[in-house]
Amino acid sequence: MTEDLPRFTLLQRLIHWLMAIGILSMLFIGVGMVSTVTETHLALVSIHKPLGVALFALVLIRLFVRLTSGAPALPAALPEPMKLAAHLSHYALYALMIAMPLLGWGMLSAAGYPVTLWPGATLPQILPESRELHTLLWNAHSALSFAFFALVLLHVAAALFHALVRRDGVFQQMAGGAR
Amino acid sequence: MSDPIRSSGRSTVVSLAVIALVVGGAATAFAYTAGWLSPDRLTPAKMTDAFAPPGGPALGHRRNHAKGVCFTGTLEASGGAAALSKAQVFAAGKYPVVGRFNLGTADPMAADGAARVRGLGILVRTPDGQQWRSAMIDAPVFPVSTPQAFFELLKASGSKEPDAMMSFAAAHPEIAGFGGWAKSAPFTASYAEERYNSLNSFVFTNAGGEKSVVRWSLEPEATPVTVSADELKQRGPDVLTSEITDRIAKGPARWTLVVTVANPGDPTADPSKAWPDDRRKIEAGKLTVERIEAEPDGPCRDVNFDPTVLPAGVSVSDDPFPAARSAVYAVSFDRRAAEAAHYPKSAK
């Protein structure tokens, strides 16, 4: 049924899906941990920090792979505005994947908390202690996390639209599977 | 290749419905996780709001224990607790401390004599880059057994219903322990004459991986001198702040850090219950307070004495309070930091 489009490399697909699970988990863990006073709060915080930092490492690898392996072209039949929307939204997703962990790490630094990933493993402080800086980064981390979730929903809707309605092979570029 | 859109009209509708279901389902799950669909969930924000006096919170200040004064000093560990915890802070040595004497009130302008509960926060840094933060109070037990009950206590004590406290006490008989202390314990006229207790229990893990459940206290070297509540009030609204400032200007004040180890079966999850007196006690070191600094320009103002900031070798126990405190102190910190303009450094 679908156009025979080239795929993302196996490594790119692997990282995409790993990070998709990771980022979705982070968004749920984030809003969950700030909304409860039970022991779940500490359990979620103790996942949020190391997972967020691991995802930061992954996105750096991902960017390197993207710059060296490139991306397959979208179908020629896809209208230009849709291509533009796809490209812009992908830039925004990359920007958020890079910004969110840095904001989290930065805001903890600015508040003077040790950035403890697990007992005994502490990241260096990346910013000086400052109430103003903390507030700026904290507001950004919180507001951007909601923007991130909205964009992911849009991205998923678009992916499924390609898969189920257009059936144009774009979904398979990332999903692999039968052509 | 002709038209890429090959699905028929009917299957397109089904596909769009599937997409709407996936996106709508994810959004609903997110809203549920965030608590937006559960108005009864006790959130850290709600708990923080519950401390506010009728006129609203004091902007820029801590939402509880709002009045305080900073100190710096040292913790000189004796090595006595090193067999229980592998944390460097318990290995013999001297470690710098930033701390804060404070009063259990949401009003930073409260008269010192009006506060029943006095507290002390410490942040100890060790050369391995780790930190130990603890916030303790002078009461020997906490008023209630659970964070949820503490929220209800805050609601009841702020309530206009005449019998709100009566019915709270009936539902939470454990409050009698704290209530008895609050009614009968004598006042002193100095932060230096108080004993400060962790109340919450924590787990110590030693180098061999063995665990013990502990609580700790700071026992004053200074002999407590009793004053009546009335006399304390007459000495002025800032008697404790000026007393400790004068005292430390003349020479340091000291406390002994005592770690108490629970026996199996002790109520480790309930800070409203004291452990029997005969439990093993270990002297872990001495806290020396060397310098007092007023809060606006002091090193403690922007510190969150979050009791879950712990070095490896100390961790939370089955006591539900530290998790709740961590969540609520963070909200209090986030808010007061955002209100920095309301509490600037002094114009020196």
Ligand code: HEM
């Ligand atoms: C992919 C990366 C990340 C995502 C998607 C993410 C997402 C979130 C979300 C959704 C929240 C709740 C916001 C709110 O409801 O106000 C949150 C809060 C938080 N995040 Fe992250 N986060 C990420 C990385 C990090 C990292 C790396 C750290 C620290 C090392 C971090 C530290 C925090 C903290 C401390 C909070 C609580 C803030 C508060 O005091 O309210 N985050 N995050």
Ligand code: HEM
């Ligand atoms: C939750 C977090 C997710 C993030 C951060 C994310 C991010 C991205 C990014 C940045 C790209 C562009 C890749 C590039 O050009 O280098 C991409 C492509 C893609 N994503 Fe996701 N994604 C997520 C989840 C999902 C999910 C759940 C699906 C499927 C339902 C999906 C399906 C796709 C598809 C089909 C492509 C290929 C688009 C194309 O060929 O241009 N993604 N994703």
Ligand code: HEM
């Ligand atoms: C669920 C129970 C509790 C809640 C919700 C609560 C709430 C608070 C809040 C909001 C602050 C201000 C935090 C900041 O802005 O930095 C605070 C400070 C403090 N709390 Fe608690 N607290 C609880 C239990 C306890 C217990 C059990 C103790 C003592 C053993 C305690 C002792 C203190 C002390 C000493 C401070 C002052 C720390 C400082 O100087 O910054 N609290 N509490």
